[in-house]
Amino acid sequence: MAKALKTEQTTNEPVTLDKTDLSILRLLQQNARMTVKEIADKVHLSTTPVHERIKWLERSGVIKQYAALIDHAKVKKGLMVICYVSLKEHSRNAGTKFIKHINELPEVIECYNISGEFDFMLKVVAENMDDYYNFHVNKLSQSENIGNVQSVFVMGVLKHTQVMV
Amino acid sequence: MAKALKTEQTTNEPVTLDKTDLSILRLLQQNARMTVKEIADKVHLSTTPVHERIKWLERSGVIKQYAALIDHAKVKKGLMVICYVSLKEHSRNAGTKFIKHINELPEVIECYNISGEFDFMLKVVAENMDDYYNFHVNKLSQSENIGNVQSVFVMGVLKHTQVMV
DNA sequence: GGACAGTAAAGAATAAAATCCTGTTTGTAC
DNA sequence: GTACAAACAGGATTTTATTCTTTACTGTCC
Numbered sequence: 001m002a003k004a005l006k007t008e009q010t011t012n013e014p015v016t017l018d019k020t021d022l023s024i025l026r027l028l029q030q031n032a033r034m035t036v037k038e039i040a041d042k043v044h045l046s047t048t049p050v051h052e053r054i055k056w057l058e059r060s061g062v063i064k065q066y067a068a069l070i071d072h073a074k075v076k077k078g079l080m081v082i083c084y085v086s087l088k089e090h091s092r093n094a095g096t097k098f099i100k101h102i103n104e105l106p107e108v109i110e111c112y113n114i115s116g117e118f119d120f121m122l123k124v125v126a127e128n129m130d131d132y133y134n135f136h137v138n139k140l141s142q143s144e145n146i147g148n149v150q151s152v153f154v155m156g157v158l159k160h161t162q163v164m165v
Numbered sequence: 166m167a168k169a170l171k172t173e174q175t176t177n178e179p180v181t182l183d184k185t186d187l188s189i190l191r192l193l194q195q196n197a198r199m200t201v202k203e204i205a206d207k208v209h210l211s212t213t214p215v216h217e218r219i220k221w222l223e224r225s226g227v228i229k230q231y232a233a234l235i236d237h238a239k240v241k242k243g244l245m246v247i248c249y250v251s252l253k254e255h256s257r258n259a260g261t262k263f264i265k266h267i268n269e270l271p272e273v274i275e276c277y278n279i280s281g282e283f284d285f286m287l288k289v290v291a292e293n294m295d296d297y298y299n300f301h302v303n304k305l306s307q308s309e310n311i312g313n314v315q316s317v318f319v320m321g322v323l324k325h326t327q328v329m330v
Numbered sequence: 331g332g333a334c335a336g337t338a339a340a341g342a343a344t345a346a347a348a349t350c351c352t353g354t355t356t357g358t359a360c
Numbered sequence: 361g362t363a364c365a366a367a368c369a370g371g372a373t374t375t376t377a378t379t380c381t382t383t384a385c386t387g388t389c390c
Contacts, residue, residue: 014241025240028233032197035347046369051349062239067327068193069230075190075330076179082279082286099323109329113321114247121247121317125329152286156278158264162232164274164290165240200376211340216378 015060020045022165024053025062029162032066069162077125079132080154083140084118086147094145101143107135118148180225185210187330189218190227194327197231234327242290245319246297248305249283251312259310266308272300283315 017025023043027034040050057063072078087094102111102122110123122140126132132151140149182190188208192199205215222228237243252259267276267287275288287305291297297316305314 012238014243015239017240025233025235029235030230030232032231032233036349037347045367047348048350048370049368052367055349060239061236063233064236065195065234066197067195067232067234068190068197068228069232069327070190070194070329071226071229072329073177074180074225074227075182077329078179080277082277103324106329108324109326111322111324112245112247112319113323115318115320120323121319153280154277154286155280157276158278158285159268159273159276161274162234164235164237164242164271201378202376210338212377213341213379214339217338220378 015062017062017165020049021053021057024050025057025165026163028054028063029164072125076127079126079128080157081124081126081132082152082154083122083124083136084148084150084152085120085122085140086118086149087120087145088147089145090119098143098145105135105139107139118150180227182227182330185214186218186222189215190222190330191328193219193228194329237290241292244291244293244297245322246289246291247317247319248287248289248301249313249315249317250285250287250305251283251314252285252310253312254310255284263308263310270300270304272304283313 020043024039027039027042036047036051036054039054040047043050054063072080085098087098098120099111102108102120107124107126108122109125112121113119114121124132124135126135136149136151140146185208189204192204192207201212201216201219204219205212208215219228237245250263252263263285264276267273267285272289272291273287274290277286278284279286289297289300291300301314301316305311
């Protein structure tokens with residue numbers, strides 16, 4: 001049980017994954033509830049090595065989380081908006097404050113620092129247009145450092161997968 | 166066990182969730198491996214009702230998937246790019262072909278139909294700039310119907326949560 | 331008020347899965 | 361060939377999920 005003994009902790013270094021690791025990852029990305037036995041059958045191994053590999057993938061930080069994915073529309077968050085934001089002031093402190101603000105807004109489910117005209121790209125979910133307008137005017141724009149904001153509305157989700165390896 | 170008897174199948178209708186359902190959802194969005202017992206303790210119920218509620222959330226389609234989330238950088242997919250695409254021709258058939266193409270490209274992990282200047286927004290992961298360039302030139306642009314393509318590079322992930330309710 | 335139906339939950343029994351332990355196989359260095 | 365380590369199989373043990381049975385609560389009809 002070599003991998004089990006590696007004390008590889010969460011650093012930012014990429015790790016080396018063999019064919020079996022990748023097969024296991026692909027299966028778990030699609031269904032995190034798949035049992036070790038089921039995975040073992042699919043990768044043609046017994047449960048022990050599969051279990052050890054999964055634990056190693058968790059310890060090494062390759063698998064960073066197991067999450068239940070929710071149907072937006074079912075929970076009355078049918079509107080998705082991509083929202084671009086530029087700041088007026090770009091000091092370290094101003095940026096930190098903005099990020100803190102974003103993290104307190106539950107409507108914002110993703111936020112990226114991006115290249116180009118705007119500073120940030122946000123993925124926002126809301127119940128409907130009124131709800132989004134309220135978020136825009138009363139929450140997002142409350143930060144005094146917000147410059148421009150531009151909204152792009154998502155009209156349809158064509159692909160949304162977790163599988164990337 | 167009222168909810169257990171509801172034969173609510175996956176439609177697009179929003180469903181009604183009470184406080185307890187929302188608490189359970191919040192926990193599972195953060196950690197899909199949390200045991201029924203742990204959840205039960207946190208929501209101050211026994212395992213039975215919690216188990217039944219979870220099963221109902223699955224059957225009704227509120228929980229659409231359990232997924233292992235991967236650290237991009239760890240699996241050598243450190244570069245994330247937001248990619249805008251407009252098509253030359255907008256017929257139903259041309260759109261369908263594009264979507265089919267997108268679904269065959271593993272680098273594209275998300276694809277949205279959007280409002281505004283471009284038709285689609287793609288989230289793409291690649292190993293590095295060369296890898297992305299190769300994707301852009303040899304894969305994405307191979308569709309004969311591609312008009313404009315614009316790439317925005319993600320310089321940092323500031324927030325990425327599954328929790329939306 | 332009291333019987334009744336419907337709903338929600340607790341507690342215990344059972345089934346299934348994860349986890350751990352022991353030993354075997356395989357490849358490699360000496 | 362022998363020693364050693366990595367990777368694995370099979371089975372024992374522990375933990376968890378699932379099911380079953382019983383109890384408690386709520387509102388309605390008579």
